[in-house]
Amino acid sequence: MNKFIQFNTRKTDTKSNINQARKQGRIPAVLYGIGKETLTLEVNEKELLDILKKNPRAILQGKVSEELEVPVVVQNIQKDTLSGKILHIDFQHVNMKKSMDSKVTIHFAGEAVGIKAGGTLQVEIYEVEVRCMPEDLPTSMEVDISGLDIGDQLLVSDLIFKDGIEVLTEPSTVMIQIKTVHEEEEEEAVVTPA
Template sequence: MMVNAALRPLTVKAGALRRQGYVPAVLYGAHIASLHVSIQEKDLVNLFDHVTRSTPVEVRVDGKDTYHVFLKDIQVHPVTARFLHLDLYVADPDRPLEMHVPVRFLGTARGIRDGGILEAVHPYIPVQAMPAQMPARIEVDVSNLGVGDSILIKDLPWAEGVQPLPPPEDAVVAVVARRALEVEAPVAEEAEVAPVEGEEEKPTGGDKAGA
């Protein structure tokens, strides 16, 4: 993926750039001086439809120099969700990187149809790779997973040059049984109520003693 950028003088305020449809950004890395640039917002919207944070992106500045970058930090407006600022990391092409690569789960696990739940143990997997070999995402087909089945780190077809960092026996995804909590309402024991013995009824009328 490639996006165009333009050098921007620091005297230009970020708010003014945004009102003109541009987003301020900075390119930085261990082997270059920081570059302050602006990128058209519409180009960024299109870019983010196709990339992840681990996707190498080409940034062409003023139509001349091209830099291979990764999206390091993205600031968005909390209400409008529009881009406010980007930090773009220029990777050293000769040194490996460690990044968290997102996992995309494909298909519907058959265990779900049997009442199980798909548990994403590793929605992101930390890997080490050279910048040019860094995967944008890791696709995992879960269609054949039944209840109690899992896919481990070692089960994935890792590309040459990509080293997963978690232990090989770590689960990436699993289908677990749905454990419904059966809450039994306590049954109140009926107390035996002993009949109350009443006082014997005294006669209301009696023989009066004669004088």
Template sequence: MTTHSITAEKRTDTQNSSLRSLREKGRIPAVVYGFDTESISIHVDAKEMMQVARTGRTELFKLKVDGAKDLSVIIKDFQKKNGQWSHVDFLQISANKPLRVRIPIDYQGVAEGSKSGGVVQHLEQDLEVEGLPADLPASIEVDISHLQMGDKLGANEVKLPKGVTLISSGEELLLASVTAPRAVVEGNAETESTEEGAASAVSEEKE
């Protein structure tokens, strides 16, 4: 896991007017909390935050807070307003303690079944996994190029990085599938209905 640095400043005024003023100045109000520190109210530069946040929410950040030691954190949660980040929750972590997080799925390849008209469905956007912070990737690559028409891909078929274990139910959780187009399915259903009707008519004639 790559480590990036963000410089933060403490804040003591939590009034709405103060928070609004910070945002107007290009700052994002935030809170950092964790296993060996009390919650700290801070604010960070919006542009700097956006640059490092693009790497993924599971990325490890080095938070440099004025007057305090550097903290190793991840983005636990964030809020948006009018499309812009308005608040961030940082979670302090320990490099020696396993961390349970949800990591985005990066689907790779073009399913074989889609080349013959199949419809690819991405059923999940992330996976819950556990591992040491240094072993957790920013995203999990899932290859779907081998999927044929009618195939389904379960979470238990995904190859995870060394040191990372799956928490999501592997056998039951479906990640992707390739289904026949609705028109084909409906056409087959109509054909079967017609054939059944014809067979029933022949049977009645024989009687």
């Protein structure tokens, strides 16, 4: 449990109140999973962006009121398509005694030998779905790709997670591959409509 986030109760749900709150740097939010009801809240935009930049998948300590502090994760972020500003955010209460499903971001490190030899790098996926206890959830994973040559690919099954983490993404899924420039051009020719 690394980061703390303050929730404030949202008084009303009128459009003008929500827009006013956004202008003042407060983002409308909901929190699921505490009892049966969904809590309508708001969070400080600057505080939230700071957390998302460091680790968007972190389990946060959410302070709902003086009496209620609960572990939560970001479930969904709704952004404005043009400005990219966060419009709304959903949080989910985390039961620390039960396993949870989440995604882990994969960072590719190093320069593949195949790139130096003139190949091109094609990344298919940047994250994998996992199931584990909340305290075992890795924030991200770094994978060294410097050994990949032209024609090589990295599969989900090549990832090595610590014990207690079950990978839900199909093991045969290609994450990254090194192609020749020739292959790239052929693919583009197939995609281009005649």
